[in-house]
Amino acid sequence: MSPLYLSAGRTETGHVRRHNEDAILVADVPGLWVVADGLGGHAAGDVASALIVDRLGALRPSADITATMDAIEDELLRINHRLRTMARERRVDVVASTVVVLVHTRDLVAVGWVGDSRAYVFQDDRLEQVTQDHVHGERSDETQFGGGRTGAPAGVLTRAVGAEERLFVDWSVRARRPGTCFLLCSDGINKELSDADIEHHCRRHADPRALIDALVESALDRAGRDNVSAVAVRLEPLKETHS
Numbered sequence: 274m275s276p277l278y279l280s281a282g283r284t285e286t287g288h289v290r291r292h293n294e295d296a297i298l299v300a301d302v303p304g305l306w307v308v309a310d311g312l313g314g315h316a317a318g319d320v321a322s323a324l325i326v327d328r329l330g331a332l333r334p335s336a337d338i339t340a341t342m343d344a345i346e347d348e349l350l351r352i353n354h355r356l357r358t359m360a361r362e363r364r365v366d367v368v369a370s371t372v373v374v375l376v377h378t379r380d381l382v383a384v385g386w387v388g389d390s391r392a393y394v395f396q397d398d399r400l401e402q403v404t405q406d407h408v409h410g411e412r413s414d415e416t417q418f419g420g421g422r423t424g425a426p427a428g429v430l431t432r433a434v435g436a437e438e439r440l441f442v443d444w445s446v447r448a449r450r451p452g453t454c455f456l457l458c459s460d461g462i463n464k465e466l467s468d469a470d471i472e473h474h475c476r477r478h479a480d481p482r483a484l485i486d487a488l489v490e491s492a493l494d495r496a497g498r499d500n501v502s503a504v505a506v507r508l509e510p511l512k513e514t515h516s
Contacts, residue, residue: 277511278377280306281482282504283489287461288497294318294370295459295502296326303334304377306504310390310459311370312433313499316363321356321370321435328352329374338381338446345374345385346442349434356435369435373404373457375506382455382508383446388433389460392445393471396453400472403445403455407432451510454481458488461499465492481505 282299286292294311296319309325311318328348334341349372360368371388384392389406409429434440454475462471471488478484484505492501 276301276509277379278304278506278508279481280504280506281485282306282308282502283485284459284500284502285489285493285497287493287499287501290500292319293500294322295461295500296322297502297504298326298330299504300330303332305329305332305334306375306455306457306506307372308390308457308459308502308504309370309372309434310388310461310500310502312367312430312436316365317359317368318370320359321368322372324355325349325352325370325372325434334376334378336378338376338378338383341376341378342383342385342444345376349387349442350440353434353440357438360435367433367436369433371407371430371433371459375455375457375504377449377506377508379511380449381446382449382453383444384455385442385444387440387442388430391458391460391463393456393458393468393475394447394453395456395472395475396450398476400468400475402468403447405443407443449508451508454479454484454505454507456484456488456503456505458503459500461497461501462488462492462503464499465495465497465501479507481507 298307309322311322373386373390392403
């Protein structure tokens with residue numbers, strides 16, 4: 274049987290950070306992909322991102338996209354509670370992570386996100402950002418959590434898993450179109466590369482592995498100020514069955 278999609282992922286520490294606080298999941302069999310970015314400068318950001326990837330990786334998406342989205346949200350709520358408890362036990366302000374998730378069924382693709390980890394879609398030779406950053410005002414190079422305060426400085430995260438008692442996940446659902454490529458990334462990619470840069474690489478590299486390597490190497494060739502992580506998923510044509 275021909276695959277429904279081709280995918281690849283890669284995560285690197287970068288040139289400035291001492292530790293990699295990003296984590297990725299490339300789970301082709303159930304059709305689930307994740308990029309999680311632990312909050313830099315906070316305690317156990319790597320623990321937070323790893324917990325998200327481990328827990329979501331244990332899920333088995335169903336053919337019902339709504340049921341799968343509900344299951345992902347329920348798991349993220351449990352993770353949110355666990356990270357809040359962990360922060361209290363460690364006597365730190367916050368243990369948290371951003372996350373972007375892609376889930377695939379036969380006819381639909383859903384993208385869910387919390388924070389400023391992004392999803393893009395490349396189709397019809399054009400790049401489009403699917404997600405909207407949960408950030409107050411303009412982005413900054415340093416990811417910090419400021420909650421939902423209206424007076425928070427520009428560039429401060431307004432949402433992250435583990436940051437507050439209540440958690441809200443945003444979703445975008447699209448019809449499945451063969452040939453479409455989805456890109457998930459931590460902000461280590463878009464800190465170094467503009468959308469025009471990303472679109473250029475998507476246009477040059479149809480193969481997900483080649484695309485991911487090109488994006489990551491380009492980010493590292495520049496400042497590489499943050500951890501650099503990306504996952505690409507290209508949807509393949511559905512194979513018709515004949516009786």
